[in-house]
Amino acid sequence: MSFKFTPENLERINAEIKKYPKKQSAVMAALYIAQEQNGYITTEIMNEIAQLLDMHPHDVLGVVTFYTMYHQKPMGKYHIQVCTNVSCMLRGGYEIWNQVKNKLGIDHMQVTSDGKFSLEEVECMGSCGTAPMFAINEDYFENLSKEKVNEIIDTLKNKN
Amino acid sequence: MEKIVLPDIKDFHKLEVYLQHGGYTAAKKAFTQSTDDIIDQVKRSGLRGRGGAAFSTGLKWSFMPKTTDKPKYLCVNGDESEPGSFKDRQIFEFNPHQLIEGTIISCYAIGAKVAYIYIRGEYHKWIKLMQKALDDAYAAGYVGDKMKETFGTDFYCDIYIHKGAGAYICGEESALMNSIEGKRGYPRVKPPFPAQNGLWGCPTTINNVETITNVPPIINKGWEWFASIGEPKHPGTILFGVSGHVNKPGVYELPSGTLLTDIIYNYAGGIPGNKKILCVIPGGSSMPPLRGDQIEGVKMDAESLRAAGSAIGTGGIMVMDEDTDLVKVLARIAHFYHHESCGQCTPCREGTGWLEKILKRLVAGKGSVSDLDLLITVANQIEGNTICALGEAAAWPVKFMVERFRDYFEQRVSKEISLPVANKVHSMRHTVIPVEEIKH
Ligand SMILES: Cc1cc2nc3c(=O)[nH]c(=O)nc-3n(C[C@H](O)[C@H](O)[C@H](O)COP(=O)(O)O)c2cc1C
Ligand code: SF4
Ligand code: FES
Numbered sequence: 001m002s003f004k005f006t007p008e009n010l011e012r013i014n015a016e017i018k019k020y021p022k023k024q025s026a027v028m029a030a031l032y033i034a035q036e037q038n039g040y041i042t043t044e045i046m047n048e049i050a051q052l053l054d055m056h057p058h059d060v061l062g063v064v065t066f067y068t069m070y071h072q073k074p075m076g077k078y079h080i081q082v083c084t085n086v087s088c089m090l091r092g093g094y095e096i097w098n099q100v101k102n103k104l105g106i107d108h109m110q111v112t113s114d115g116k117f118s119l120e121e122v123e124c125m126g127s128c129g130t131a132p133m134f135a136i137n138e139d140y141f142e143n144l145s146k147e148k149v150n151e152i153i154d155t156l157k158n159k160n
Numbered sequence: 161m162e163k164i165v166l167p168d169i170k171d172f173h174k175l176e177v178y179l180q181h182g183g184y185t186a187a188k189k190a191f192t193q194s195t196d197d198i199i200d201q202v203k204r205s206g207l208r209g210r211g212g213a214a215f216s217t218g219l220k221w222s223f224m225p226k227t228t229d230k231p232k233y234l235c236v237n238g239d240e241s242e243p244g245s246f247k248d249r250q251i252f253e254f255n256p257h258q259l260i261e262g263t264i265i266s267c268y269a270i271g272a273k274v275a276y277i278y279i280r281g282e283y284h285k286w287i288k289l290m291q292k293a294l295d296d297a298y299a300a301g302y303v304g305d306k307m308k309e310t311f312g313t314d315f316y317c318d319i320y321i322h323k324g325a326g327a328y329i330c331g332e333e334s335a336l337m338n339s340i341e342g343k344r345g346y347p348r349v350k351p352p353f354p355a356q357n358g359l360w361g362c363p364t365t366i367n368n369v370e371t372i373t374n375v376p377p378i379i380n381k382g383w384e385w386f387a388s389i390g391e392p393k394h395p396g397t398i399l400f401g402v403s404g405h406v407n408k409p410g411v412y413e414l415p416s417g418t419l420l421t422d423i424i425y426n427y428a429g430g431i432p433g434n435k436k437i438l439c440v441i442p443g444g445s446s447m448p449p450l451r452g453d454q455i456e457g458v459k460m461d462a463e464s465l466r467a468a469g470s471a472i473g474t475g476g477i478m479v480m481d482e483d484t485d486l487v488k489v490l491a492r493i494a495h496f497y498h499h500e501s502c503g504q505c506t507p508c509r510e511g512t513g514w515l516e517k518i519l520k521r522l523v524a525g526k527g528s529v530s531d532l533d534l535l536i537t538v539a540n541q542i543e544g545n546t547i548c549a550l551g552e553a554a555a556w557p558v559k560f561m562v563e564r565f566r567d568y569f570e571q572r573v574s575k576e577i578s579l580p581v582a583n584k585v586h587s588m589r590h591t592v593i594p595v596e597e598i599k600h
Pocket of ligand 1 (some may be wrong): 215217329
């Protein structure tokens with residue numbers, strides 16, 4: 001099973017390469033683009049990126065495993081990232097974490113059986129002043145309360 | 161009080177509004193002066209880094225070699241992942257053009273043709289806002305080769321955003337450079353320092369987002385004006401992010417040297433339920449925590465905080481009321497540093513793991529008072545023995561929290577065990593177990 005970037009995505013990667021004197025610098029952007037196209041990072045993707053950027057596949061793997069935002073297995077359609085670091089914890093971060101866990105019946109880095117939700121306990125997201133918070137995919141939801149959490153997740157449950 | 165970094169002007173993030181208020185005139189002024197002049201003004205202004213170490217910005221710039229065949233680089237550090245810090249995000253959202261203008265002036269001063277603004281990956285929204293501002297600035301000729309026409313100079317520079325992908329350590333300047341090079345974010349051994357051997361082996365300066373955003377007003381209004389604001393040794397305003405148990409958490413831009421108690425009680429509205437304060441971490445989770453009875457009269461600037469036994473860090477003030485379980489808080493902090501340790505140095509990799517393990521034991525009520533000494537021993541063995549300052553960042557909160565709250569910790573630990581044992585444990589207070597002898 002080989003992986004190919006779409007022509008548009010190849011173009012995006014080429015634009016990233018132009019920002020730097022060395023191609024390898026575009027590896028983080030290329031991985032984001034691959035994850036967007038494929039949902040998660042596979043060996044084939046790493047090989048393809050290695051070839052595009054004149055890297056050893058092991059070095060691409062090294063980058064994938066170093067950063068928490070690249071996933072090597074499929075995550076849910078809605079990836080919920082709950083911050084439990086100190087500022088959030090002081091304002092109920094763990095209550096939110098437990099609530100989401102119970103509501104979805106999954107734990108850290110697990111996916112619901114229908115593939116709709118996945119859950120991650122994350123470190124400080126820079127929302128300490130609007131704590132507690134979670135992010136769903138790329139969007140932040142701040143100043144959360146139990147009611148708000150229920151509302152957000154129920155809305156997503158009813159959405160396709 | 162005039163705000164320098166986050167002025168209260170509606171739609172200031174828009175290029176046309178920024179221009180109406182004198183936007184990009186500081187750059188124009190700067191380009192008529194010599195680079196030495198600019199560095200000198202920034203030095204005299206007293207501007208110090210807002211990324212944690214409060215190092216003189218002008219002095220840092222002066223370390224960049226004047227004569228070199230190699231290209232030079234500027235990295236603007238917007239990794240902002242220190243727990244308790246959420247200030248740079250406000251600049252991306254509300255004042256991106258002043259950051260861009262500061263970046264081109266800084267590039268000019270150090271002779272860099274390219275700047276990378278490194279923004280943490282989770283900040284998708286703020287990366288988009290920043291990219292929009294950058295696109296507008298490029299289109300209007302304030303960045304890129306069109307600068308030559310716009311400003312009537314020979315100088316021009318490019319600015320690119322580099323998106324992180326979830327790693328606190330990439331805020332450490334040498335890890336940040338490795339990350340931009342497309343490698344794992346491992347900190348580098350220093351020396352050589354970035355000004356000699358930075359990005360791709362070339363001279364590089366790294367400054368925090370807030371630091372750079374202060375530059376245009378310094379050029380426009382003069383270093384004397386800036387130097388006169390707040391505490392003379394650490395002048396200007398600082399973005400204080402207040403979080404935890406306060407009524408009005410948020411970012412407050414205030415003169416350096418503002419009283420910590422004023423920030424907590426006046427600006428941030430005091431403690432919910434008028435509770436007492438048990439603990440304050442004044443500069444982000446890496447800085448030594450202060451006891452509630454230590455904060456009276458403490459001013460928020462680098463020197464005053466050092467004298468008070470802590471540090472200014474990123475200005476992230478975390479407030480904990482009297483009902484907070486400090487053992488749980490400390491265990492959570494220890495978990496963070498263990499999770500974020502890059503693993504290159506044994507004392508940090510193993511030590512952070514031990515700190516977390518011991519603290520979790522205390523949380524579970526299975527610890528003993530001797531564990532408190534053990535924590536300090538482990539912390540001491542990390543501190544000073546590592547490649548980067550994450551070692552200290554992990555050691556300090558533990559060491560100072562346990563030392564400063566010794567009675568609290570002893571009580572908290574003892575409460576979980578039966579009384580006769582607690583009495584016995586008390587006498588073991590000064591027993592120190594060497595790390596090698598710890599059993600799993
Ligand atoms: C573990 C660690 C994390 C850091 N994270 C950041 C960060 O997110 N943002 C930042 O500006 N500086 C961070 N720093 C400090 C940088 O290494 C560097 O000192 C700073 O960016 C320099 O800018 P300044 O002189 O303008 O403060 C971090 C340092 C360490 C040791
Ligand atoms: S101190 Fe920790 S984070 Fe820093 S280089 Fe060593 S192992 Fe990595
Ligand atoms: S601690 Fe949760 S966002 Fe900072």
